[in-house]
Amino acid sequence: MAxxxxxxxxxxxxxxxxxxxxxxxVGLLLIQFGIQTSVNTAVVGFLPPEAAAQFSGxxxxxxxxxxxxxxxxxxxxxxxxxxxxxxxxRTFAQPLGRASTFPPxxxxxLGRATLVALVGGIVVSVAVTVGFALLFFPGLFLxxxxxxxxxVVAVEDGGVIGSLKRSWGLARGSRLKLAVLVFFSGVFGLVxxxxxxxxxxxxxxxxxxxxxxxxxxxxxxxxxxxxxxxxLQLRDGRPNASRxxxxxxxxxxxxxx
Numbered sequence: 001m002a003x004x005x006x007x008x009x010x011x012x013x014x015x016x017x018x019x020x021x022x023x024x025x026v027g028l029l030l031i032q033f034g035i036q037t038s039v040n041t042a043v044v045g046f047l048p049p050e051a052a053a054q055f056s057g058x059x060x061x062x063x064x065x066x067x068x069x070x071x072x073x074x075x076x077x078x079x080x081x082x083x084x085x086x087x088x089x090r091t092f093a094q095p096l097g098r099a100s101t102f103p104p105x106x107x108x109x110l111g112r113a114t115l116v117a118l119v120g121g122i123v124v125s126v127a128v129t130v131g132f133a134l135l136f137f138p139g140l141f142l143x144x145x146x147x148x149x150x151x152v153v154a155v156e157d158g159g160v161i162g163s164l165k166r167s168w169g170l171a172r173g174s175r176l177k178l179a180v181l182v183f184f185s186g187v188f189g190l191v192x193x194x195x196x197x198x199x200x201x202x203x204x205x206x207x208x209x210x211x212x213x214x215x216x217x218x219x220x221x222x223x224x225x226x227x228x229x230x231x232l233q234l235r236d237g238r239p240n241a242s243r244x245x246x247x248x249x250x251x252x253x254x255x256x257x
Contacts, residue, residue, distance in 0.1 A: 003174035012226030042070030060209035092228035110153035144178035
């Protein structure tokens with residue numbers, strides 16, 4: 001079936017402005033704060049003392065710990081971030097009538113799904129980056145094709161290869177519309193980079209970090225709500241699939257791909 005993008009957008013925002021959406025927003029905000037801080041801390045920690053003293057005033061959010069601790073914190077938060085997107089996917093992929101609550105199977109096989117999402121996410125990121133570096137359009141095509149990867153992992157309990165294939169199949173026939181979503185996420189990234197650069201240039205690195213984290217969370221939570229709605233449309237094969245009152249998806253009852 002053809003994806004109804006306007007319905008996916010309105011549906012995505014309706015999923016976002018719920019009690020569960022608010023919790024997910026706060027969760028992403030905290031994770032992003034932690035990741036930004038850990039990166040700054042690692043960079044400052046491995047600089048020579050003279051350079052570190054100078055850079056620390058320009059680094060924004062920094063913890064008074066060593067660079068090694070900063071790297072360990074970054075790795076830990078990366079795993080937490082992967083688990084977060086599994087939780088977000090399972091929550092947003094519920095019928096709209098249940099969007100304000102978390103699903104019963106929220107933590108079902110969460111460890112496995114987290115690792116699969118992390119490994120597959122790295123594969124997708126590398127493939128998309130190479131595609132953009134070559135001729136831009138291959139990257140856009142690949143990003144649109146794998147847009148549902150984390151939802152397949154989280155909701156359908158897929159493995160890395162199976163989830164990539166499943167996402168590819170779901171996107172078939174709707175890649176142009178999905179590419180619009182990818183394009184707008186890229187535009188947001190450019191705008192965010194420009195805004196934070198200007199803030200940093202006026203000597204407010206801490207404000208720049210805070211703005212980056214807050215704006216990113218405000219964009220990506222509804223963005224994934226929109227992707228969830230598109231996923232449900234294409235998975236269930238009807239434009240109003242995301243508005244049904246059927247029982248929520250239980251990842252433990254879904255056959256593996």
